[in-house]
Amino acid sequence: MKILVCVKRVLDPQVKARVKADGSGVDLANAKMTMNPFCENALEEALRMREAGIVEEIIVASVGGGKTEETLRHGLAMGADRAIQVVTEDSLEPLAIAKVLKQVAEQEGVGLVICGKQAIDDDSNQTTQMLSALLGWSQATFASEIKIEGEQATVTREVDAGLETIQVKMPAVMSADLRLNEPRYVKLPDVMKAKRKPMDKIELDSLGLDTANRLTTLNVEEPEGRAAGVIVNSVGELVEKLRNEAKVI
Amino acid sequence: MSNLVIVEHDNNEVAAATLHAVTAAQQIGGDIDLLIAGENCAAVAEAAAGIAGVNKVKVADNPAFGHHLAENLASLIVEQASDYTHILASATTYGKNIMPRAAALLDVAQISDIVEVKSDDTFVRPIYAGNALATVQSADAIKVITVRTIKFEAAAAEGGSASVEQIGGGADAGLSSWVSQALSDNDQVDLTSAKIVVSGGRGMQSGDNFSMLHSVADKLGAAVGASRAAVDSGFVPNELQVGQTGKVIAPDLYIAVGISGAIQHLAGMKESKVIVAINNDSEAPIFQVADYGLVADLFEAVPELDAAL
Ligand SMILES: Cc1cc2nc3c(=O)[nH]c(=O)nc-3n(C[C@H](O)[C@H](O)[C@H](O)COP(=O)(O)OP(=O)(O)OC[C@H]3O[C@@H](n4cnc5c(N)ncnc54)[C@H](O)[C@@H]3O)c2cc1C
Ligand SMILES: Cc1cc2nc3c(=O)[nH]c(=O)nc-3n(C[C@H](O)[C@H](O)[C@H](O)COP(=O)(O)OP(=O)(O)OC[C@H]3O[C@@H](n4cnc5c(N)ncnc54)[C@H](O)[C@@H]3O)c2cc1C
Numbered sequence: 001m002k003i004l005v006c007v008k009r010v011l012d013p014q015v016k017a018r019v020k021a022d023g024s025g026v027d028l029a030n031a032k033m034t035m036n037p038f039c040e041n042a043l044e045e046a047l048r049m050r051e052a053g054i055v056e057e058i059i060v061a062s063v064g065g066g067k068t069e070e071t072l073r074h075g076l077a078m079g080a081d082r083a084i085q086v087v088t089e090d091s092l093e094p095l096a097i098a099k100v101l102k103q104v105a106e107q108e109g110v111g112l113v114i115c116g117k118q119a120i121d122d123d124s125n126q127t128t129q130m131l132s133a134l135l136g137w138s139q140a141t142f143a144s145e146i147k148i149e150g151e152q153a154t155v156t157r158e159v160d161a162g163l164e165t166i167q168v169k170m171p172a173v174m175s176a177d178l179r180l181n182e183p184r185y186v187k188l189p190d191v192m193k194a195k196r197k198p199m200d201k202i203e204l205d206s207l208g209l210d211t212a213n214r215l216t217t218l219n220v221e222e223p224e225g226r227a228a229g230v231i232v233n234s235v236g237e238l239v240e241k242l243r244n245e246a247k248v249i
Numbered sequence: 250m251s252n253l254v255i256v257e258h259d260n261n262e263v264a265a266a267t268l269h270a271v272t273a274a275q276q277i278g279g280d281i282d283l284l285i286a287g288e289n290c291a292a293v294a295e296a297a298a299g300i301a302g303v304n305k306v307k308v309a310d311n312p313a314f315g316h317h318l319a320e321n322l323a324s325l326i327v328e329q330a331s332d333y334t335h336i337l338a339s340a341t342t343y344g345k346n347i348m349p350r351a352a353a354l355l356d357v358a359q360i361s362d363i364v365e366v367k368s369d370d371t372f373v374r375p376i377y378a379g380n381a382l383a384t385v386q387s388a389d390a391i392k393v394i395t396v397r398t399i400k401f402e403a404a405a406a407e408g409g410s411a412s413v414e415q416i417g418g419g420a421d422a423g424l425s426s427w428v429s430q431a432l433s434d435n436d437q438v439d440l441t442s443a444k445i446v447v448s449g450g451r452g453m454q455s456g457d458n459f460s461m462l463h464s465v466a467d468k469l470g471a472a473v474g475a476s477r478a479a480v481d482s483g484f485v486p487n488e489l490q491v492g493q494t495g496k497v498i499a500p501d502l503y504i505a506v507g508i509s510g511a512i513q514h515l516a517g518m519k520e521s522k523v524i525v526a527i528n529n530d531s532e533a534p535i536f537q538v539a540d541y542g543l544v545a546d547l548f549e550a551v552p553e554l555d556a557a558l
Binding site for chain 2: 011013014017095098118121122123131133142157163165166169177178238241242246
């Protein structure tokens with residue numbers, strides 16, 4: 001089976017996002033970018049499937065411009081076999097991304113797609129479900145455990161009330177939660193090897209898809225901050241303040 | 250304008266989160282219908298008909314919907330969609346799983362996790378773990394929306410008198426099936442609706458030590474929460490995780506014990522009315538958002554707090 005792992009380039013999770021003064025968005029110029037953490041979990045799972053002999057080939061794909069190639073090279077260094085960059089400088093919405101990824105999945109004839117549960121920048125948590133819908137495949141989101149058994153997969157999902165286990169028919173689209181696995185570290189020789197792995201570039205326009213945005217961002221602003229409070233000196237003082245000042249207990 | 254709110258439920262009760270989505274629909278304006286898809290879910294329909302401000306409750310009672318599988322539910326929503334300008338659900342794992350699938354089938358965008366309704370086509374939503382708020386305007390004929398519950402009051406669960414209509418349609422797509430679930434202990438106070446939450450982080454050192462927090466929580470009628478580090482370390486189950494990728498809560502009082510205050514954790518609790526931090530590192534970022542900070546060893550401070558209550 002071939003597997004497609006969809007990865008997104010995002011602002012490093014350790015870096016605090018800064019809103020641009022003109023309200024047009026978040027300032028990403030010179031900011032440290034990485035592969036979306038959930039996408040690393042998705043790729044790690046694919047690597048383990050290949051190690052277990054369930055998967056023959058792992059393709060990482062990303063839709064984006066600029067330095068998206070860097071993120072894909074990281075995926076290759078982690079161990080993916082080849083990469084596909086669908087090149088666009090536009091910021092596409094999840095629906096458009098899903099249309100693009102559908103085309104990639106079909107062209108490559110993959111039997112499974114794994115995405116991250118959510119991208120930590122836009123926090124949409126949509127792309128996986130949309131891609132699954134457009135392909136007409138089964139859907140297993142927020143996975144913390146995946147077992148492929150021939151034509152079926154058993155997936156444990158992290159839901160608000162706890163854990164839910166479902167069985168899905170293959171082919172399927174799944175999304176990785178953080179506890180699915182611990183992504184491996186990339187070693188220097190892997191980085192060198194990744195430079196020689198195949199990287200296809202496809203121009204978005206050549207796909208002939210309607211990827212127009214449906215949403216217009218009118219403004220991006222910083223939320224109101226919280227003023228720092230006081231340091232209390234004892235548990236007694238804390239309890240007194242909670243009772244008499246804040247009146248919350 | 251006409252709104253359809255997807256009711257989250259367990260075939261017995263309406264989830265509290267749905268009441269907040271109803272309020273968002275009220276702010277959009279126009280009629281509000283509810284859609285209940287379930288199996289043997291008459292009790293849910295009866296309760297939902299009592300929610301204030303609701304016009305009609307549509308019920309699809311069918312074994313295909315018993316376990317809320319996304320493929321089956323999304324198709325049903327699509328069948329109903331043409332009657333509505335807005336389709337809403339709460340931004341819980343229930344809504345997040347189903348709604349984008351329905352949106353894609355309708356070829357419309359989803360507006361995720363809205364925190365404010367500006368007008369019938371313009372909404373505010375957090376991005377970057379809540380470090381920025383984007384105001385977005387939708388050009389789609391049908392707006393598919395998930396609602397961040399903490400930013401909308403709950404609609405009154407009683408006082409309404411909606412009509413109940415049984416609808417047909419829907420079928421088992423045969424793509425997935427439910428196997429089992431491991432749900433949290435029902436005796437505990439619900440984390441998302443609790444007025445007071447006591448959360449523990451990596452500083453707790455073990456799952457056993459969480460009994461200290463449970464004891465404090467019992468005295469306060471509080472729920473227990475956790476940081477991702479505490480969940481990843483196996484101290485507590487995943488449903489207790491508060492944060493960007495866990496639950497987003499806004500209790501009246503949030504007590505963070507042995508939690509450093511990473512951006513991703515703050516994303517889930519910084520809207521709490523009063524925040525207390527107990528941490529032995531005076532430089533911990535949690536103190537920057539805490540109304541009351543106590544620099545102390547939690548293994549001394551928490552038992553002392555317990556005794557003082
Ligand atoms: C209001 C708004 C502002 C935006 N601003 C910017 C911006 O400033 N800079 C910018 O670069 N983009 C911007 N975008 C586009 C955006 O970054 C996304 O690519 C798109 O909206 C996907 O949303 P998400 O990343 O939250 O998806 P999610 O649904 O949360 O992503 C889930 C998973 O889908 C997959 N996935 C998502 N995107 C891609 C991709 N591009 N390629 C491959 N796999 C992917 C990954 O596996 C990811 O883990 C903006 C979009 C909107 C609506
Ligand atoms: C993509 C992504 C998503 C994430 N999502 C979430 C999320 O949803 N929720 C979340 O919480 N995190 C999330 N994280 C993780 C987050 O970045 C932090 O790693 C995590 O919140 C740290 O948990 P912690 O504060 O318990 O642990 P630490 O950062 O290790 O802090 C432990 C604290 O305990 C204090 N301490 C230790 N011993 C004692 C003692 N005896 N007495 C008093 N204080 C003590 C220490 O001083 C320290 O401040 C996410 C990370 C990423 C990359």
